[in-house]
Amino acid sequence: MALAVRGAQTGLRPATVDWLLLTMLLGLTFLVIKYFEYAEKFEHHHVPGANFIFARPHGPQVQIYFSLYFLMTGLHATHMVIGFGLLSVIAWMSQKGRFSPEWYTPVEMSGLYWHFVDIVWIFLFPLLYLVDRVRHVG
Amino acid sequence: MAGHISPKSTHYVIFAALMVGTAITVAVARVNLGAFNFPVALGIAITKATLVVLFFMHAKYSSRLTKLLVGTAFFFLFILLALTMTDFLSRGMQTYPGGSASAGYGVRTPRPPARAPAGEAAPDGAAH
Numbered sequence: 157m158a159l160a161v162r163g164a165q166t167g168l169r170p171a172t173v174d175w176l177l178l179t180m181l182l183g184l185t186f187l188v189i190k191y192f193e194y195a196e197k198f199e200h201h202h203v204p205g206a207n208f209i210f211a212r213p214h215g216p217q218v219q220i221y222f223s224l225y226f227l228m229t230g231l232h233a234t235h236m237v238i239g240f241g242l243l244s245v246i247a248w249m250s251q252k253g254r255f256s257p258e259w260y261t262p263v264e265m266s267g268l269y270w271h272f273v274d275i276v277w278i279f280l281f282p283l284l285y286l287v288d289r290v291r292h293v294g
Numbered sequence: 295m296a297g298h299i300s301p302k303s304t305h306y307v308i309f310a311a312l313m314v315g316t317a318i319t320v321a322v323a324r325v326n327l328g329a330f331n332f333p334v335a336l337g338i339a340i341t342k343a344t345l346v347v348l349f350f351m352h353a354k355y356s357s358r359l360t361k362l363l364v365g366t367a368f369f370f371l372f373i374l375l376a377l378t379m380t381d382f383l384s385r386g387m388q389t390y391p392g393g394s395a396s397a398g399y400g401v402r403t404p405r406p407p408a409r410a411p412a413g414e415a416a417p418d419g420a421a422h
Contacts, residue, residue, distance in 0.1 A: 158350040159302070162300065271350050279336075281319070288332070
């Protein structure tokens, strides 16, 4: 994404479009991985609600965790779907030659949005998946 | 619109640093640092976020006004999170005498035996 902005700044239209498409491809990969993760949760009855089943101790606490997990990853995925739409438009406009080194504001703005979503995941990934893992899994 | 243009090499170096940060996060999660598990994970995350804000979001090359705005946003975010944490810290305070000692930890470990109020022989936990 950052390199797509650079492409727009320097007037390299093909590079801008290519980097945007790569960004979208990686975003899509993330969403596909999330789909498999969610499917697995449903299969194991780890979705909070009436059908929640957790055989090991601390079931209610684990259910709270999964509520937060689905809320936070779900909101993040929503952000990414919005970002995907945004980048599609920007890539289209870029291909049409709508941006120049004098005016590339939409590319820059989309970059800021995408990087904000990026920062969210920088915090969510360790907090939801990794932290204190060693104490429980080893 | 004229912004600072970073050389490609800067982008690649920052990207590499972020990937290394992710690798360290994953690696360090396999080592039990006790009470430092959370601070270390958050420290790496904050470092990575700072890199993204400074270089990928161009904050480093922005005007002072923009920098002030970025700082203000994070300041208010910090207040938001800190006030949320006060709820976590004070959860057990009013449940029974001495309850604050076990706030947030009752989930994992058995409660330390609480002093029963005078004249009551209620067993631990019966006050809930």
